Amino acid sequence: MKFLAARRRNPLVAIGLLLFALIAVGGGYAAIANVQPAQASVGSQTQVEEGKRLYLAGCSSCHGMEAQGTETGPTLIGVGAAAVNFQVATGRMPLAAPGAQAVPKDPTYTEEQIAALAAYVASLAPGPAIPTAEDLDFSDADVAQGGVLFRTNCAQCHQAAGQGGALTQGKYAPNLMGSTPQQIWEAMATGPQSMPVFSTATLPAGDKQAIMAYITNLQTASSPGGLDLGRLGPVTEGLFLFTAVFAALIAAAIWIGMKAR
Amino acid sequence: MTTTSPVEKAGASTATYVDQRLGSNKFLSRNLGKVFPDHWSFMLGEIALYSFIVVLLTGVYLTLFFKPSMVEVVYNGSYVPLKGIEMSEAYASTLNISFDVRGGMLIRQMHHWAALIFVASMSVHMFRVFFTGAFRKPREFNWIIGVVLVTLGLGAGFTGYSLPDDLLSGTGLQIIRGIVQSIPVIGTWGAFLLFGGEFPGTDIIPRLYSLHILVIPGLILAMVTLHLMMVFTQKHTQFPGPGRTNDNVVGYPLMPVYMAKAGGFFFIVFGIIALIGGLVTINPIWIFGPFTPDQVSAGSQPDWYIGFLEGALRMMPNWETNLAGFTLSWNILIPAVIMPGILFTALGAYPFIEAWVTGDKREHHLLDRPRNAPTRTGLGVMSISFYLLLFVGGGNDIIADAFDLSINGITWFLRIALFVIPPLMFVFTRRICLGLQRRDRDKLLHGYETGRVLRLPHGEFIEAHEPLSIKDMAVITSKTDIAPLPVPPKADIDGVKNKQFRKQNLRSKLSHFFYGENIPLPSAAEIEAGQAHVAHDAALEAPLASYEDADELRQFHGGVLHHPGMPETNAEQLADRKE
Numbered sequence: 001m002k003f004l005a006a007r008r009r010n011p012l013v014a015i016g017l018l019l020f021a022l023i024a025v026g027g028g029y030a031a032i033a034n035v036q037p038a039q040a041s042v043g044s045q046t047q048v049e050e051g052k053r054l055y056l057a058g059c060s061s062c063h064g065m066e067a068q069g070t071e072t073g074p075t076l077i078g079v080g081a082a083a084v085n086f087q088v089a090t091g092r093m094p095l096a097a098p099g100a101q102a103v104p105k106d107p108t109y110t111e112e113q114i115a116a117l118a119a120y121v122a123s124l125a126p127g128p129a130i131p132t133a134e135d136l137d138f139s140d141a142d143v144a145q146g147g148v149l150f151r152t153n154c155a156q157c158h159q160a161a162g163q164g165g166a167l168t169q170g171k172y173a174p175n176l177m178g179s180t181p182q183q184i185w186e187a188m189a190t191g192p193q194s195m196p197v198f199s200t201a202t203l204p205a206g207d208k209q210a211i212m213a214y215i216t217n218l219q220t221a222s223s224p225g226g227l228d229l230g231r232l233g234p235v236t237e238g239l240f241l242f243t244a245v246f247a248a249l250i251a252a253a254i255w256i257g258m259k260a261r
Numbered sequence: 262m263t264t265t266s267p268v269e270k271a272g273a274s275t276a277t278y279v280d281q282r283l284g285s286n287k288f289l290s291r292n293l294g295k296v297f298p299d300h301w302s303f304m305l306g307e308i309a310l311y312s313f314i315v316v317l318l319t320g321v322y323l324t325l326f327f328k329p330s331m332v333e334v335v336y337n338g339s340y341v342p343l344k345g346i347e348m349s350e351a352y353a354s355t356l357n358i359s360f361d362v363r364g365g366m367l368i369r370q371m372h373h374w375a376a377l378i379f380v381a382s383m384s385v386h387m388f389r390v391f392f393t394g395a396f397r398k399p400r401e402f403n404w405i406i407g408v409v410l411v412t413l414g415l416g417a418g419f420t421g422y423s424l425p426d427d428l429l430s431g432t433g434l435q436i437i438r439g440i441v442q443s444i445p446v447i448g449t450w451g452a453f454l455l456f457g458g459e460f461p462g463t464d465i466i467p468r469l470y471s472l473h474i475l476v477i478p479g480l481i482l483a484m485v486t487l488h489l490m491m492v493f494t495q496k497h498t499q500f501p502g503p504g505r506t507n508d509n510v511v512g513y514p515l516m517p518v519y520m521a522k523a524g525g526f527f528f529i530v531f532g533i534i535a536l537i538g539g540l541v542t543i544n545p546i547w548i549f550g551p552f553t554p555d556q557v558s559a560g561s562q563p564d565w566y567i568g569f570l571e572g573a574l575r576m577m578p579n580w581e582t583n584l585a586g587f588t589l590s591w592n593i594l595i596p597a598v599i600m601p602g603i604l605f606t607a608l609g610a611y612p613f614i615e616a617w618v619t620g621d622k623r624e625h626h627l628l629d630r631p632r633n634a635p636t637r638t639g640l641g642v643m644s645i646s647f648y649l650l651l652f653v654g655g656g657n658d659i660i661a662d663a664f665d666l667s668i669n670g671i672t673w674f675l676r677i678a679l680f681v682i683p684p685l686m687f688v689f690t691r692r693i694c695l696g697l698q699r700r701d702r703d704k705l706l707h708g709y710e711t712g713r714v715l716r717l718p719h720g721e722f723i724e725a726h727e728p729l730s731i732k733d734m735a736v737i738t739s740k741t742d743i744a745p746l747p748v749p750p751k752a753d754i755d756g757v758k759n760k761q762f763r764k765q766n767l768r769s770k771l772s773h774f775f776y777g778e779n780i781p782l783p784s785a786a787e788i789e790a791g792q793a794h795v796a797h798d799a800a801l802e803a804p805l806a807s808y809e810d811a812d813e814l815r816q817f818h819g820g821v822l823h824h825p826g827m828p829e830t831n832a833e834q835l836a837d838r839k840e
């Protein structure tokens with residue numbers, strides 16, 4: 001044992017171990033990743049050509065002529081149709097102004113144009129596809145299970161009630177109260193900006209549907225306790241306490257304290 | 262006239278029966294005639310009392326259904342989005358109270374809102390006592406009881422917040438564990454003791470429960486009783502005003518006026534709490550979900566009264582030192598243990614510190630106007646601004662999100678502001694107080710400025726001034742000017758060295774700091790001359806004169822007086838006075 005203990009301190013051994021760990025993790029990941037079917041729904045040839053035309057006109061200045069990426073925008077090779085649809089349909093792309101993160105706005109492109117752009121980017125390399133109607137059907141999903149998954153995977157950024165939250169350096173996780181099932185799926189599948197990718201390996205389709213069911217429930221459920229104060233918890237409760245409740249109490253005190261004439 | 266009804270007879274004989282056994286008549290006649298002064302700010306303590314009563318009543322109802330147990334169960338109640346989920350019995354029973362117990366949601370929300378109001382009203386009540394100097398001799402002990410009550414209130418609130426075992430309470434407990442662990446030497450052991458093993462374990466909620474429903478409310482009840490008894494025997498302080506001195510109490514008798522007012526106010530407080538309990542959500546635990554150590558929600562916050570500690574923790578840079586194998590976590594120790602320790606100790610000790618610095622040994626039953634104690638008022642505003650900045654820090658993520666700011670930017674701003682803004686607030690407040698004192702002095706010397714310009718018969722323009730009313734005169738002249746303690750001699754006349762010099766000198770310096778800047782009241786003669794002059798001006802503007810205060814004021818300086826809103830002409834006044 002003494003021999004082993006001595007060897008363990010050797011720097012070469014440490015490097016060897018590190019290499020081994022890297023290869024194990026990387027290899028393992030590659031193995032899992034390869035199991036997934038390539039999710040590329042390559043569109044028709046005309047659609048791809050139309051997409052390429054739009055891309056060169058509107059996106060290539062930042063993402064490069066071959067979508068290889070430039071100083072001002074990342075590569076789009078392999079991001080998949082889902083990423084394009086998410087970014088362009090929510091108006092994040094084309095990027096309006098540099099900032100902490102791309103801000104949603106009214107989409108610049110029509111649905112057909114977005115589909116064409118997506119088809120073009122998907123034709124470059126396989127990546128997460130736009131979800132099918134079947135993917136988005138969460139009618140059989142377990143809302144309660146979705147709640148558990150949401151609190152485990154999403155609440156640390158999006159807040160337990162999906163009201164959004166601040167991240168570091170002015171970045172933020174948006175409020176999810178207006179997100180459509182398709183956006184929710186695509187956000188999970190592509191991991192926009194600081195959001196991690198939730199691949200099929202980490203969250204299978206059934207789990208994604210459960211999460212969609214839970215978020216939809218959060219969006220539509222009435223508030224059983226009355227006025228919900230933005231569901232932000234103690235901060236807005238405290239604000240309400242001091243602005244409304246305490247003001248009423250003090251007003252009552254002043255009224256009672258007034259001299260009876 | 263003298264026929265007594267059977268009911269009255271029965272009443273009288275019952276009263277006699279009770280009196281013969283308790284001697285209560287003497288007690289009642291002695292105490293029910295007791296006089297209480299009236300001012301809205303004296304009701305803040307009452308809000309605290311009444312909200313505490315609501316907390317007690319609703320709390321008892323909650324105990325009938327709440328299960329303080331961390332045994333895992335599968336939820337099967339009527340809230341669908343949590344059906345079939347594993348959770349502790351504590352959380353499940355809170356869900357049941359909310360969704361399946363009749364009136365449970367209302368009572369739970371009333372309990373929580375009332376708890377927030379309880380702590381809030383205690384704090385504001387404390388501010389009132391501080392800024393008016395009501396803590397001075399002989400009421401120092403009652404001030405200390407108040408500080409203990411606030412501390413107990415925080416304890417009650419925190420233990421209650423932790424009971425439902427939802428994601429927020431668990432997050433709070435995790436922070437508490439970190440704080441206990443940060444205490445040098447005994448930390449790790451202490452955390453084990455508190456939680457009965459590893460976090461979260463199965464003991465903590467039952468333990469918090471007995472603290473929350475037995476120990477802390479019991480202590481609060483005892484302290485509140487003591488507090489009120491002391492108010493009763495020492496009599497309430499009063500604001501200065503005509504006829505009010507340090508030796509009398511001007512107000513309403515306890516029975517029936519004060520009792521009617523207080524009773525009515527109780528129902529108003531109760532009503533407001535019931536209203537918001539029924540209409541406004543508080544602590545929607547069903548959204549936060551059951552606590553599991555691997556989950557956390559963005560925007561996790563404690564209730565408002567713990568916010569300043571949360572803020573301190575968030576502001577603190579990440580400092581740690583390694584000492585002989587032990588890690589000293591300054592990043593937790595300073596904001597969560599040392600800072601509040603200093604804060605509360607200073608709070609409790611303040612009356613004694615001020616009395617020592619000022620050398621003031623008199624009894625005070627007449628309140629200070631905050632402007633007349635500029636240093637104290639400045640210190641108070643300084644401390645409140647410090648507290649508020651920490652409080653803002655506790656919500657830095659929500660603020661960043663709501664106003665599109667960078668969370669790191671807010672943190673850095675607050676780190677600097679915490680040391681810059683409170684001293685500035687001290688300086689500004691003291692300035693403002695002195696400015697107000699100066700204005701009071703002007704009023705004594707020149708009366709009120711009315712803003713009306715008069716043209717005198719010979720063509721001169723003057724601004725009309727009005728004399729002070731009796732009330733304002735009494736309020737303004739209630740100020741006492743006190744000279745700071747003199748600089749002590751280094752040695753006495755025989756050349757014997759003054760051994761106490763350093764202490765006395767420090768005290769004199771602090772006393773100068775406390776009293777040094779002051780706008781002294783004019784002398785009685787100056788006031789009289791000033792008011793007479795004003796009255797002369799006013800006479801030019803006649804025929805206006807006060808009739809309520811006229812006689813007294815005329816004696817005061819022989820002038821002719823007038824008042825806004827009073828009878829306009831001499832004829833009217835004469836008619837008035839004849840009645």
Ligand code: HEM
Nearest residue numbers: 317320321323324327376417418421422424425474478544
């Ligand atoms: C002394 C002042 C008290 C304060 C400040 C206070 C505060 C709180 C708070 C903030 C909660 C969290 C409840 C929620 O989120 O709904 C709570 C829960 C609770 N309190 Fe109190 N409380 C006090 C006294 C009492 C008393 C006297 C009782 C019982 C006799 C009581 C019984 C309960 C019970 C059973 C719960 C847990 C049930 C639940 O969360 O619905 N409390 N308390």
